[in-house]
Amino acid sequence: GAVVSQHPSWVICKSGTSVKIECRSLDFQATTMFWYRQFPKQSLMLMATSNEGSKATYEQGVEKDKFLINHASLTLSTLTVTSAHPEDSSFYICSVLGPNTEAFFGQGTRLTVV
Protein backbone atom coordinates (compact mmCIF):
# COMPACT_ATOMS: atom_id res chain seq x y z
CA GLY A 1 0.00 0.00 0.00
CA ALA A 2 0.94 3.65 -0.33
CA VAL A 3 3.35 5.01 2.20
CA VAL A 4 2.97 8.65 1.18
CA SER A 5 -0.23 10.39 0.27
CA GLN A 6 -0.04 13.62 -1.68
CA HIS A 7 -3.07 15.78 -2.29
CA PRO A 8 -4.39 17.03 -4.60
CA SER A 9 -3.14 15.00 -7.55
CA TRP A 10 -3.87 17.90 -9.84
CA VAL A 11 -5.03 21.47 -9.48
CA ILE A 12 -5.79 24.38 -11.77
CA CYS A 13 -5.67 27.85 -10.32
CA LYS A 14 -5.84 31.41 -11.50
CA SER A 15 -2.78 33.55 -11.74
CA GLY A 16 -2.20 35.49 -8.52
CA THR A 17 -3.88 33.00 -6.22
CA SER A 18 -2.20 30.62 -3.78
CA VAL A 19 -2.30 26.85 -3.83
CA LYS A 20 -1.58 24.44 -0.98
CA ILE A 21 -0.29 20.92 -1.55
CA GLU A 22 -0.33 18.37 1.25
CA CYS A 23 2.04 15.49 1.84
CA ARG A 24 1.13 12.89 4.43
CA SER A 25 3.23 10.08 5.77
CA LEU A 26 0.84 7.16 6.30
CA ASP A 27 2.98 4.46 7.86
CA PHE A 28 5.43 6.23 10.13
CA GLN A 29 6.34 9.50 11.71
CA ALA A 30 8.56 11.55 9.49
CA THR A 31 10.90 14.16 10.88
CA THR A 32 12.15 14.98 7.41
CA MET A 33 10.32 15.41 4.15
CA PHE A 34 11.52 16.76 0.83
CA TRP A 35 9.79 18.79 -1.86
CA TYR A 36 10.69 18.52 -5.53
CA ARG A 37 9.55 20.21 -8.71
CA GLN A 38 9.65 18.63 -12.15
CA PHE A 39 9.13 20.38 -15.46
CA PRO A 40 8.15 18.39 -18.57
CA LYS A 41 10.87 16.08 -19.84
CA GLN A 42 13.22 17.18 -17.08
CA SER A 43 14.48 15.55 -13.93
CA LEU A 44 13.29 16.21 -10.41
CA MET A 45 14.73 19.32 -8.85
CA LEU A 46 14.99 19.45 -5.08
CA MET A 47 13.34 22.58 -3.76
CA ALA A 48 13.61 22.25 -0.01
CA THR A 49 13.99 19.98 2.97
CA SER A 50 11.08 20.15 5.37
CA ASN A 51 11.95 19.59 9.02
CA GLU A 52 9.25 18.94 11.60
CA GLY A 53 9.05 21.73 14.14
CA SER A 54 11.60 23.96 12.47
CA LYS A 55 12.09 26.07 9.39
CA ALA A 56 12.56 24.41 6.05
CA THR A 57 15.93 24.42 4.35
CA TYR A 58 15.67 25.76 0.82
CA GLU A 59 17.95 24.93 -2.07
CA GLN A 60 19.81 27.72 -3.77
CA GLY A 61 17.61 29.71 -6.11
CA VAL A 62 14.31 28.66 -4.54
CA GLU A 63 12.33 31.58 -3.14
CA LYS A 64 11.27 30.76 0.39
CA ASP A 65 8.63 33.49 0.43
CA LYS A 66 7.01 32.12 -2.67
CA PHE A 67 7.11 28.45 -1.73
CA LEU A 68 5.98 28.29 1.87
CA ILE A 69 6.63 25.02 3.62
CA ASN A 70 5.01 24.03 6.89
CA HIS A 71 5.85 20.81 8.69
CA ALA A 72 3.72 21.16 11.78
CA SER A 73 3.35 17.48 12.60
CA LEU A 74 5.30 14.28 12.12
CA THR A 75 2.90 13.09 9.46
CA LEU A 76 2.10 16.20 7.47
CA SER A 77 4.05 18.73 5.44
CA THR A 78 2.46 21.35 3.22
CA LEU A 79 3.81 23.36 0.32
CA THR A 80 1.99 26.57 -0.52
CA VAL A 81 2.72 28.22 -3.84
CA THR A 82 1.90 31.86 -3.21
CA SER A 83 0.83 34.33 -5.87
CA ALA A 84 1.10 31.64 -8.49
CA HIS A 85 2.07 32.52 -12.05
CA PRO A 86 1.96 30.43 -15.21
CA GLU A 87 5.69 29.74 -14.92
CA ASP A 88 4.97 27.97 -11.62
CA SER A 89 3.01 25.36 -13.53
CA SER A 90 4.84 22.12 -12.85
CA PHE A 91 4.71 18.68 -11.28
CA TYR A 92 5.37 18.93 -7.53
CA ILE A 93 6.45 15.81 -5.67
CA CYS A 94 7.05 15.22 -1.99
CA SER A 95 9.24 12.58 -0.41
CA VAL A 96 9.25 11.19 3.08
CA LEU A 97 12.37 9.95 4.79
CA GLY A 98 11.67 6.57 6.33
CA PRO A 99 13.07 5.02 9.51
CA ASN A 100 15.70 3.05 7.60
CA THR A 101 16.76 6.03 5.46
CA GLU A 102 14.57 4.97 2.58
CA ALA A 103 12.90 7.80 0.71
CA PHE A 104 9.28 7.23 -0.27
CA PHE A 105 7.65 9.49 -2.83
CA GLY A 106 4.15 10.78 -3.21
CA GLN A 107 2.27 10.41 -6.45
CA GLY A 108 2.84 14.06 -7.30
CA THR A 109 0.65 17.10 -7.86
CA ARG A 110 0.28 18.63 -11.28
CA LEU A 111 -0.23 22.36 -10.91
CA THR A 112 -1.51 24.41 -13.81
CA VAL A 113 -1.72 28.16 -13.40
CA VAL A 114 -3.91 29.93 -15.91
Add this chain to the structure above:
Amino acid sequence: DAKTTQPTSMDCAEGRAANLPCNHSTISGNEYVYWYRQIHSQGPQYIIHGLKNNETNEMASLIITEDRKSSTLILPHATLRDTAVYYCIVRDLQGAQKLVFGQGTRLTINP
Protein backbone atom coordinates in the same frame (compact mmCIF):
# COMPACT_ATOMS: atom_id res chain seq x y z
CA ASP B 1 24.62 18.87 -8.29
CA ALA B 2 24.10 15.30 -9.39
CA LYS B 3 27.23 13.22 -9.05
CA THR B 4 26.33 10.54 -11.54
CA THR B 5 26.45 10.08 -15.31
CA GLN B 6 23.99 7.85 -17.14
CA PRO B 7 23.17 7.27 -20.80
CA THR B 8 20.24 9.36 -21.91
CA SER B 9 18.26 6.47 -23.31
CA MET B 10 18.34 2.73 -23.82
CA ASP B 11 16.20 0.10 -25.48
CA CYS B 12 15.72 -3.50 -24.45
CA ALA B 13 13.63 -6.35 -25.79
CA GLU B 14 10.89 -7.73 -23.61
CA GLY B 15 12.04 -10.80 -21.69
CA ARG B 16 15.69 -9.90 -21.95
CA ALA B 17 17.89 -8.56 -19.19
CA ALA B 18 18.16 -4.78 -19.10
CA ASN B 19 21.55 -3.54 -17.93
CA LEU B 20 21.66 0.13 -16.99
CA PRO B 21 25.10 1.62 -16.35
CA CYS B 22 25.98 4.51 -14.08
CA ASN B 23 29.25 6.32 -13.52
CA HIS B 24 29.95 7.89 -10.15
CA SER B 25 33.68 8.43 -10.25
CA THR B 26 33.71 11.02 -7.44
CA ILE B 27 31.80 8.90 -4.95
CA SER B 28 33.13 9.10 -1.42
CA GLY B 29 33.45 6.34 1.14
CA ASN B 30 30.26 7.25 3.02
CA GLU B 31 28.04 7.49 -0.02
CA TYR B 32 25.61 4.84 -1.13
CA VAL B 33 24.39 4.17 -4.65
CA TYR B 34 20.61 4.31 -4.95
CA TRP B 35 18.40 3.50 -7.91
CA TYR B 36 14.91 4.82 -8.44
CA ARG B 37 12.62 4.77 -11.42
CA GLN B 38 9.83 7.03 -12.53
CA ILE B 39 7.00 5.95 -14.71
CA HIS B 40 5.36 8.77 -16.58
CA SER B 41 3.51 11.27 -14.39
CA GLN B 42 4.08 9.34 -11.18
CA GLY B 43 6.38 9.77 -8.20
CA PRO B 44 9.71 7.91 -8.24
CA GLN B 45 9.77 4.32 -7.04
CA TYR B 46 12.62 2.88 -5.01
CA ILE B 47 14.40 -0.05 -6.64
CA ILE B 48 17.57 -0.92 -4.77
CA HIS B 49 20.62 0.52 -3.08
CA GLY B 50 24.10 -0.57 -2.04
CA LEU B 51 27.38 0.59 -0.61
CA LYS B 52 30.05 -1.69 -2.02
CA ASN B 53 28.68 -5.21 -2.17
CA ASN B 54 26.42 -6.43 -4.93
CA GLU B 55 22.77 -6.45 -3.95
CA THR B 56 19.72 -8.30 -5.18
CA ASN B 57 16.05 -8.01 -4.40
CA GLU B 58 12.79 -8.99 -6.02
CA MET B 59 13.01 -6.15 -8.51
CA ALA B 60 16.61 -6.01 -9.61
CA SER B 61 20.28 -6.61 -9.00
CA LEU B 62 22.90 -3.97 -8.36
CA ILE B 63 26.49 -4.60 -9.34
CA ILE B 64 29.04 -2.14 -7.96
CA THR B 65 32.60 -2.19 -9.23
CA GLU B 66 35.37 -2.81 -6.76
CA ASP B 67 36.60 0.78 -6.96
CA ARG B 68 32.96 1.93 -6.57
CA LYS B 69 33.32 4.35 -9.46
CA SER B 70 30.53 2.78 -11.44
CA SER B 71 27.61 0.45 -11.08
CA THR B 72 25.05 -1.43 -13.15
CA LEU B 73 21.40 -1.99 -12.44
CA ILE B 74 20.12 -5.25 -13.88
CA LEU B 75 16.46 -5.99 -14.52
CA PRO B 76 16.71 -9.73 -15.19
CA HIS B 77 13.59 -10.24 -17.30
CA ALA B 78 12.33 -6.91 -18.54
CA THR B 79 8.63 -6.42 -19.15
CA LEU B 80 6.76 -3.63 -20.88
CA ARG B 81 5.88 -2.23 -17.46
CA ASP B 82 9.56 -1.62 -16.81
CA THR B 83 9.53 1.21 -19.34
CA ALA B 84 10.47 4.24 -17.26
CA VAL B 85 13.20 6.76 -16.48
CA TYR B 86 15.80 5.18 -14.21
CA TYR B 87 17.80 7.37 -11.86
CA CYS B 88 21.12 6.45 -10.32
CA ILE B 89 21.79 8.58 -7.25
CA VAL B 90 24.75 8.86 -4.94
CA ARG B 91 23.59 9.61 -1.45
CA ASP B 92 25.30 10.42 1.80
CA LEU B 93 23.36 8.95 4.70
CA GLN B 94 24.95 11.38 7.13
CA GLY B 95 23.47 14.83 7.46
CA ALA B 96 20.50 15.85 5.34
CA GLN B 97 20.25 12.52 3.48
CA LYS B 98 18.64 14.24 0.54
CA LEU B 99 18.30 12.64 -2.88
CA VAL B 100 19.65 14.75 -5.74
CA PHE B 101 18.44 13.51 -9.11
CA GLY B 102 20.44 13.62 -12.32
CA GLN B 103 18.92 13.27 -15.76
CA GLY B 104 18.48 9.52 -15.63
CA THR B 105 18.17 6.94 -18.38
CA ARG B 106 14.96 6.59 -20.31
CA LEU B 107 14.56 2.83 -20.71
CA THR B 108 12.15 1.59 -23.34
CA ILE B 109 11.16 -2.05 -23.33
CA ASN B 110 10.10 -3.19 -26.78
CA PRO B 111 7.71 -6.08 -27.45
